[in-house]
Amino acid sequence: MKNRGFRAGKLLVLIFLCFSVLLPLFTLFFHIDGEDISKVIHSPQFAPMLINSLITTTLATIFSVSLAFALAWFMNRTNLRYRSIFTVLFTLPMLIPSISHGMGLVLLFGDNGLISNLLHMKFYLYGYNGIILGSILYSFPVAFLMLCDTFQYEDYTTYEAATVLGLSKKQQFLTITLPNVKGPLISVIFSVFTMIFTDYGVPLVVGGKSMTLPVYMYREVIGLLDFSKGAIIGILLLIPAFIAFIIDFKNDNKGNSSTVTRSYVITPNRKRDRIAYIICIATVVFISLPIITFAILSFVKQYPTDMSFSLDNVVQAFDLGVRMYLKNALAIALLTSILGVCLTYFTAFITARSHHSFSNMALHLISMISLAIPGVVLGLSYVLFYKGSLLYGGLSILVLVNITHFFANPYLLAYNSLQQFHSNLEDISATMGISKLRMLKDVYIPCTQATIIEMFSYIFVNCMVTISAVSFLANFRNMPLSLLIPQFDSQSLIEATAFISIVILSVNLVMKLIIYLLKRSLQKEK
Numbered sequence: 001m002k003n004r005g006f007r008a009g010k011l012l013v014l015i016f017l018c019f020s021v022l023l024p025l026f027t028l029f030f031h032i033d034g035e036d037i038s039k040v041i042h043s044p045q046f047a048p049m050l051i052n053s054l055i056t057t058t059l060a061t062i063f064s065v066s067l068a069f070a071l072a073w074f075m076n077r078t079n080l081r082y083r084s085i086f087t088v089l090f091t092l093p094m095l096i097p098s099i100s101h102g103m104g105l106v107l108l109f110g111d112n113g114l115i116s117n118l119l120h121m122k123f124y125l126y127g128y129n130g131i132i133l134g135s136i137l138y139s140f141p142v143a144f145l146m147l148c149d150t151f152q153y154e155d156y157t158t159y160e161a162a163t164v165l166g167l168s169k170k171q172q173f174l175t176i177t178l179p180n181v182k183g184p185l186i187s188v189i190f191s192v193f194t195m196i197f198t199d200y201g202v203p204l205v206v207g208g209k210s211m212t213l214p215v216y217m218y219r220e221v222i223g224l225l226d227f228s229k230g231a232i233i234g235i236l237l238l239i240p241a242f243i244a245f246i247i248d249f250k251n252d253n254k255g256n257s258s259t260v261t262r263s264y265v266i267t268p269n270r271k272r273d274r275i276a277y278i279i280c281i282a283t284v285v286f287i288s289l290p291i292i293t294f295a296i297l298s299f300v301k302q303y304p305t306d307m308s309f310s311l312d313n314v315v316q317a318f319d320l321g322v323r324m325y326l327k328n329a330l331a332i333a334l335l336t337s338i339l340g341v342c343l344t345y346f347t348a349f350i351t352a353r354s355h356h357s358f359s360n361m362a363l364h365l366i367s368m369i370s371l372a373i374p375g376v377v378l379g380l381s382y383v384l385f386y387k388g389s390l391l392y393g394g395l396s397i398l399v400l401v402n403i404t405h406f407f408a409n410p411y412l413l414a415y416n417s418l419q420q421f422h423s424n425l426e427d428i429s430a431t432m433g434i435s436k437l438r439m440l441k442d443v444y445i446p447c448t449q450a451t452i453i454e455m456f457s458y459i460f461v462n463c464m465v466t467i468s469a470v471s472f473l474a475n476f477r478n479m480p481l482s483l484l485i486p487q488f489d490s491q492s493l494i495e496a497t498a499f500i501s502i503v504i505l506s507v508n509l510v511m512k513l514i515i516y517l518l519k520r521s522l523q524k525e526k
Contacts, residue, residue: 013346021407068140074276079269079273098201126210146191392473414452
């Protein structure tokens with residue numbers, strides 16, 4: 001009787017995940033016309049699109065993960081000063097939409113780009129070069145944060161023993177560091193590959209004639225309303241994502257299994273530190289240039305003919321509805337964050353703090369499946385499943401699709417935190433007659449406040465920058481601010497587009513500052 005509310009909550013979560021994840025995906029499969037499969041696969045543009053997607057994604061993943069690995073190593077294995085500042089700067093690209101990275105490259109290296117005009121040079125940006133560069137900008141911060149966390153859990157005693165045995169630093173790196181980070185590195189590689197392979201923002205702007213599968217899907221559905229062909233491409237985009245998901249799910253070595261008895265001791269090495277400074281500063285400059293360009297172009301008269309200071313573009317942007325779409329974006333982000341945190345945390349509480357059962361395993365698996373569904377695929381599946389319903393056409397459908405899109409990562413944050421508590425805690429509470437919901441309210445939530453704040457931050461920031469799933473469901477009344485970027489770009493409103501990117505970045509920076517202050521206040525209370 002005491003746990004009746006808990007069981008009812010569990011049933012509601014299962015129903016929610018069925019209607020938000022499973023049923024829309026099944027609908028996507030059922031909407032495929034058999035004749036269209038042959039038309040799409042045998043069309044002359046299909047093979048080039050598939051090749052373009054695979055080549056650009058593979059190369060961008062290699063460069064992105066390599067850069068992220070180097071930066072994470074520098075942050076944890078060198079005597080760099082101002083590490084916290086570098087870490088914040090490296091993650092700035094996460095705070096603007098992927099399409100903005102493509103726009104930034106055009107404004108810098110395009111035919112009328114600032115650097116192109118300054119140096120009187122022609123950069124071959126459009127095509128593979130632009131897609132790879134933009135994809136690196138868009139994806140490496142995620143890989144960097146994941147790898148940074150991994151390096152913090154290495155035990156120095158292993159390295160001490162290797163030094164005593166006469167192993168060089170290079171040998172230690174190859175025989176200790178790489179095996180220690182092998183599991184997380186595999187996860188990072190597949191995560192980055194999936195991110196890039198399913199993104200249409202960057203290739204839409206800088207792809208030129210090199211069309212990728214997500215761009216084709218976007219144009220077929222948004223431009224031509226051909227849902228069957230869009231569904232076929234959506235299924236194709238699901239394949240690498242699900243392969244990555246299965247491999248990652250079966251990857252037993254996701255972290256260093258050893259207990260950390262001694263933190264890593266960084267030895268003095270000026271040459272190593274100089275190299276670290278050079279690469280880190282060069283990366284910060286590369287990251288900052290598009291953002292600085294957005295700031296400059298937001299307040300010029302007319303790019304590139306009249307670069308004098310003016311507020312005309314800001315006024316024009318607000319006349320075109322920026323205020324209304326910003327309100328939409330903030331409403332969607334706040335509602336998604338609040339509801340998303342409640343749903344993901346309660347789901348993690350069920351799976352992490354209950355005895356293993358078939359329903360709990362199913363709940364955990366469905367929660368993780370959302371990690372493998374690309375935004376463009378999810379958006380199209382929602383169009384097909386919810387069209388004509390009461391939810392369709394309002395803010396609620398955008399909130400729902402965003403909760404589903406970003407469900408897995410905050411769920412994992414909560415799941416990992418809740419598993420740290422003693423495994424017998426539930427048995428003790430049951431013996432004392434304390435219900436599970438009472439334990440949730442009085443023990444788990446107060447002890448994991450920092451995790452809950454981080455979950456809220458993750459969902460909010462991603463809602464502000466996403467353009468993938470919501471692009472299929474938004475209309476002129478409920479559209480979030482990020483979707484104005486492709487719309488203004490198609491109308492050649494460059495300055496207004498730059499201003500929107502700055503607005504989104506500013507909102508996310510304010511949110512990050514609020515989260516930082518909240519975490520500091522929690523630490524002081526402890």
